[in-house]
Amino acid sequence: MPGRPFLEGDAVDLCAVAEDDLEFLRETLNDPAVWPSLSARTPLTEKQEREWYEEHASDDNGNVNFVVAVDDQPIGSVGVHGVDDVNGSAEVGIFLGEQFWGNGYGTEAGRLVTEYAFAQHRRHRVVARVFEGNDASARIWEKLGFELEGTHRDEVFVDGEYRDVRYYSVLEDEWNGEN
Template identity: 45%
Template sequence: MPGATFLAGDRVDLRTVEEDDLEFLRDHSNDPAIRRPMTFDTPTNLEQQRDRFDDMYADDDAGFLACVDGDPVGYVMLFHVDDSAGHAEIAYWTTPDAQGDGYTTEAVALLVDYAFDERRLHRLRARALESNAASRGLLEKLGFTEEGVQRDETFVSGEYVDTHFYGLLESEWDGVRPSRERSESGEERSESANGEAV
């Protein structure tokens, strides 16, 4: 069962990972729908997941379960944190059943807020495979700029795939940071700072 709520969003909360959550992480880390886009190419058992859990909070990394109504639907992580240089990398995934509902966008936006507002970082990095149009679209929607492509960088499902690299500066985030407001019908909707629905 997920731990305490660390960051609360409109529909998604980022909650701490507890030992009871390791089976959820193990099962989804082995799911081809998640492991292939994430480029996990070896199986993960519960003991290996436990080792990762033990290391998760040892450094400056931060991993959270993305939860809807208290139930986990995904995972987001801030890693390779360099406080002196002011940068880090993000990664994220959502369970296949929860994809397409905007949960990943909200969870990643919460993580970016945390990185810039609480960790005082200056720059974030992310990467996505050429074949993962949804992830690339999410990054671009949140203001990340494509900074380069490494051709045939990753071997996935029997073929070499390009990897796209993205970056986001704190000042750029201030211009696209999603705000929450209620529509005339009373439903919550998300907008970026430039007024485009996300």
């Protein structure tokens, strides 16, 4: 069960990752419906998840991860990564358990984490990547006002084939947080 919300939304809350969340996160990341749309290529073990938690859940480099929660139950994760202080940019990413897709939770979590990146980390540019075939993720970023910047052809190798990756971004002066 996630702890006290760090950021509260209408339907979802973003909470700091706690040890109690690790089993849910590992099981969700290992779900065949979820992992192909992420950069995961091998099953995540309990030991690996614990090491990630201890070293990277939040770090001194500005990377921050949250558990996405609905009614105090974890449904996924969202984070700010690839923080570039010199150029004022960062990447946001999200995953939800399959049973929670299609309810608007991803859009709200994406809005909260983007607002957090601008308001708390003074980012100028926020980027999101979407793997080919993950149209639901693309819709999240498009709804939030992110612009498609371009497509990297055959950038990732997933499930025996190369896939394109679409890059979206929004600049701080374009962001109104009301999407």
